[in-house]
Amino acid sequence: MSYLLRRKIGFLLHLPELFHHYRPVMALLDPADYELLIPDDADESIAQIAEAFELPYAYVGEVLQNRNIYRYLISDHFFLEDYHLLRRLGAYQIRWISELGCDQLQLGNWNNIYDMILCMGPYQFKRLQFCRRTQIHRIGLPHYDRLYRDDTDWDLLPLIERLGLDLAKRTVLWLPSAYEFSSVELYAGAISALREHYNVVVKPHPLTLREEPDRMELLAGHAFTSLVYDPLDSADLFQLTDVVLADYGHAPFEAIYADRNLLLLNTPHAIDHPHIGWGSSDLNIRVYLRTINPDEGDDLPFLLADDDYWERQRAQRDHLCNTYFNPYFGNAAKQAVDIIGNLDEYF
8 A cells, every 4th residue: 555755754642741742842843844643532632732833733534544654753652552553654653752650651562663762861761772673862851941941931920820829838739640559539638738838739640631530520629729721831830839749650750850849649559550560760769759658648748848858859859860861951852853853864
């Protein structure tokens, strides 16, 4: 069966948050060279984002029906049942990893399907060396370049007003994960009780928003300062945040990269979950950083007010940042576009 080349690069977005992941690099590419590719059943906000930023996009069904193909398909869609679909959409498969944590899921054998992987740093690079036929490159975390650039124009007043923040208070950002190891049910009461003395902002995992209505209903039943329902850019939220509360998955690593005070929330049996397991990076960072258990929720106000600990934690975060990320602070998008913009030289 013959295919018609559509554009050189397709960025597959199965979740709206991936737009923020890709955006710093897309901004440096010629728009004529790429297109956003959206699954037919994806959240409609992805198309709305593309239209708001005047970016070209297409739906998977449309591309398949027209027998089109991209020369390079960039994705982070880690479900093996999509392997044959991906091959029908792109001649070369490139995984741009959007998350750390959950090592058993993120760094499994399925990574062998890719022709190239763009990872964040030394840890993922080393763990993926079993992919013998795959080119692997370290590009840091372009999403958060803005946090480290002096020329960033932070227009945060509209977001402050939208979230209802009291600038006389410190701000706590809770980033709970999805799945069985989420901290939502175990910590919602204790965290909402902080509102008397803190701004408390909750940004649920995108899969919780999409697939866990009972969990969203539970969160909505508590009096947080703000419960975020739409795909806000976490870079903006981090600019307003004093302390991050997170459990497992990528959120703790985002806080580490953004150099924000971080308290880790433990949940029972996370170590036994098939996405995590012994030796996962989710557990490794707990050797260095303070954690709290569900029965210790009453200690949260005291832990958050421990400024001496937050000062000491800076060195620990710096060590972890060097462990998991290449140090392209403010310049990671340039590292990525040097590869993505010149893919013909790699294949």
